[in-house]
Amino acid sequence: MTKIKVLIVDDSALIRGVMKEIINSQPDMEVVGVAPDPLAARDLIKQTNPDVLTLDVEMPKMDGLEFLEKLMRLRPMPVLMVSTLTERGSEITMRALELGAVDFVTKPKISIQSGMLEYTDLIAEKIRITSRARIKQRTPGAAPAHAVGPLAPLRNPLTSSEKLIIIGASTGGTEAIKDFLIQLPSDCPGVLITQHMPEGFTRSFANRLDKLCKISVKEAEGGERVLPGHAYLAPGHSHLMLVRSGANYMTRLDQGPPVNRHRPSVDVLFHSAAVSAGKNAVGVILTGMGKDGAAGMLEMKKAGAYNLAQDEASCVVFGMPKEAIASGATHDVAPLHELPGRVMEFFAAHGNRAMRV
Known part of the structure; x- marks a missing residue:
């Protein structure tokens, strides 16, 4: 059976270790590399050619969103964000999804290690789904998502909540x-x-x-x-x-x-x-x-x-x-x-x- 190759990118050594344990415990996936920041991740992507990249939302050395934007433009691949459940974290996660991340999973609020281990099934499922996602390359100057064809004018304008x-x-x-x-x-x-x-x-x-x-x-x-x-x-x-x-x-x-x-x-x-x-x-x-x-x-x-x-x-x-x-x-x-x-x-x-x- 061909395993899903996962690269973990997170500045927390604890989270990297727990994620690695969770992923390697699954029969259909394996961790092919871990990186503490986006700069280290760039080289590992070339070396390991992962199927899925898990990416912390807030990263040192290079902003996580900046890294994701460059990645989706130059080397599109399935990305699963690992997010903190905060107002700032949720706003950044929404932006990450706009930039091309497939999905996200939240870090637990309290005891990180025990909480993450409880998330084993969820994380594994998210990685499987992410690995099967259809990824499209984003090119500079491409029309934004809202620049699609205009709607045909309504022949009977609707002013009721009935529909x-x-x-x-x-x-x-x-x-x-x-x-x-x-x-x-x-x-x-x-x-x-x-x-x-x-x-x-x-x-x-x-x-x-x-x-x-x-x-x-x-x-x-x-x-x-x-x-x-x-x-x-x-x-x-x-x-x-x-x-x-x-x-x-x-x-x-x-x-x-x-x-x-x-x-x-x-x-x-x-x-x-x-x-x-x-x-x-x-x-x-x-x-x-x-x-x-x-x-x-x-x-x-x-x-x-x-x-x-x-x-x-x-x-x-x-x-x-x-x-x-x-x-x-x-x-x-x-x-x-x-x-x-x-x-x-x-x-x-x-x-x-x-x-x-």
Whole structure:
């Protein structure tokens, strides 16, 4: 069996040792090198040709983000960030994902060694997923993610919260969600989003999106009325659900057990949309590993919703969309840059459809 070759880059000797122990305990992966800083990592990358690089967020000698940016431009490879759970750490991690890191794992807050050892399964799974990610080279002067084709104008501008966009994503989803939302017009239907992400990072992600998009984006608090031109992101500690209150749609948070090993879970959001919105919703499933969302999206389809999936070529990991497509839950499959236009064109064509409860 060919093992996944991992290079560890971290300025903490303790973290390097614990990560090495975790990785080498797995039958399908091995550590081929450890580096205390990006400068040492450059030579080791050439020597070991790793399949995955784990990279500390804040590094000495060279800023970790500067190193990542150069790496993704000159020698693109799968990178898993190892982040501290702080406000500054979460903001830097969001930037790292923008620069091309596949995913991240957090360092434990308290007893580092025992905490990291408890994370063995999570770290191993993240490395496996990262090793299978589709990495694209970033070139200077390339068009930014938001510079995609303009949306077709709406024939029937939407001014009601009756229509909804329901989005689910996982690995690679932070950039995919950004690229999707940044194309939406300010008067688009309300948007609910579940992205697999731990507590402490979802607020930074929502704040970053809010600064970039025409629509308003916030971390859902629960009990909010879902409004046009607004997006509500599931917080890392709770499932996000859509509920009805009279004629209005509302958000609800639930701290029940994980579903498909995730909280927040895409299936929970999609199931609630099927029950509460039915044919007034459009479901969108984006890049991610696993099957979370496939069953809920099928329920949405049976309830009359129109569903789209991101195509394989534009996904970082073609797992969740693949499962949804295979289950028969989707109506259409398209590249990421086309999905917002297709959603809005669908609403323009069906904008006068009466709500049925």
